[in-house]
Amino acid sequence: xxxxFRGIVIxxxxxxxxxxxxxxTNNSTPAPVPTVAPQNISGDYSGTLTDAQAGKGNAxxxxxxxxxxxxxxxxxxxxxxTTSYQLSVALNATNGITGNMVTDLPxxxxxxxxxxxxxASTNVLSGSYTAVSGxxxxxxxxxxxxxxxxxxxxxxxxxxSPSHC
Numbered sequence: 444x445x446x447x448f449r450g451i452v453i454x455x456x457x458x459x460x461x462x463x464x465x466x467x468t469n470n471s472t473p474a475p476v477p478t479v480a481p482q483n484i485s486g487d488y489s490g491t492l493t494d495a496q497a498g499k500g501n502a503x504x505x506x507x508x509x510x511x512x513x514x515x516x517x518x519x520x521x522x523x524x525t526t527s528y529q530l531s532v533a534l535n536a537t538n539g540i541t542g543n544m545v546t547d548l549p550x551x552x553x554x555x556x557x558x559x560x561x562x563a564s565t566n567v568l569s570g571s572y573t574a575v576s577g578x579x580x581x582x583x584x585x586x587x588x589x590x591x592x593x594x595x596x597x598x599x600x601x602x603x604s605p606s607h608c
Contacts, residue, residue, distance in 0.1 A: 481508075481510065481511040481534045481535075481536070481538075482534060482538050482561055482563050483508065483592060484506060484508055484513050484534060484540075484561050484568060484589070485506050485507050485508035485513060485592065485593040486505070486506065486589050486590070486591050486592040486593045486608050487503070487504070487505050487589070487590045487591045487593075487608055488502075488503065488504040488505070488506070488568060488587035488588060488589050488590060489501075489502065489503050489504075489587065489588060489590055490502050490567075490585065490586045490587035490588050491585065491586055491587075492517070492519045492583060492584070492585040493583055493584050493585070494519075494581065494582075494583040495580075495581055495582045495583055496578070496581050497519075497521055497524075497526070498521055499521065500519040500520050500521030500526075501519070501520050501521075502517055502518065502519045502520075502585060502587060503517070503518050504516065504517040504518070504530070504587055506530070507593065508534075508593075511533055511534045511535070512531075512532070512533055512534070513530075513531075513532050513533075513534060513540075514529070514530055514531040514532065514542075515529075515530060516528070516529060516530070517529075517530055517544070517585075517587075526546055526548070527546060527547075528544050528545065528546045529544065529545050529546070530542065530543075530544045530557065531543050531544075532557060532559075534561065537560075538560050538561045538562070538563060539558075539559070539560050540557065540558065540559045540560060540561065540568070540570060541557065541558050542556075542557045543555065543556060543557060543575075544557050544572055548577075548578075551577040551578065552576075552577050553574060553576070553577035553578035553581065554574070554575045554576045554577060555572040555573060555574055555575060555578075555581075556572065556573050556575050557570055557571075557572045558570055558571060558572075559571065559585070565588070566588055566589035567586060567587065567588050567589070568585075568586075568587045568588075568589065569584070569585060569586040569587070570584070570585060571583065571584045571585075572584075572585070591608035592608065593608045
């Protein structure tokens with residue numbers, strides 16, 4: 444009888460464990476990953492752009508931003524010549540930028556790949572570019588200081604310097 448009773452108890456335990464495993468649900472959900480809002484890089488800038496073919500020039504820029512995408516115009520003056528560029532970049536969570544820049548020159552159109560970063564402590568947007576089409580082999584660097592900040596869509600206002608545009 445002891446043997447028969449033990450067999451019944453073991454069978455009951457196995458059945459209970461099996462049913463529990465079948466009806467058990469895992470109610471734990473992973474913790475949400477916090478999203479980091481991109482830095483507000485919209486506004487006006489001044490600084491320099493140094494081109495391997497055209498040399499160093501004084502640059503001004505105005506950028507607009509929506510979410511993590513920004514773009515605008517850069518005007519570079521070297522001597523008596525001013526060249527206009529159009530910039531389009533994506534800003535990542537660590538303030539790195541990647542994107543494209545184009546310019547229409549009298550004899551060709553040039554397209555560049557752009558990489559760089561925005562330093563929020565100094566308000567400096569800096570980086571480098573390399574020709575992708577037209578302007579074969581051209582490269583350059585830029586360093587632009589934000590002189591005023593605009594409030595882009597869907598980003599909080601930055602209440603520190605620089606002042607608002």
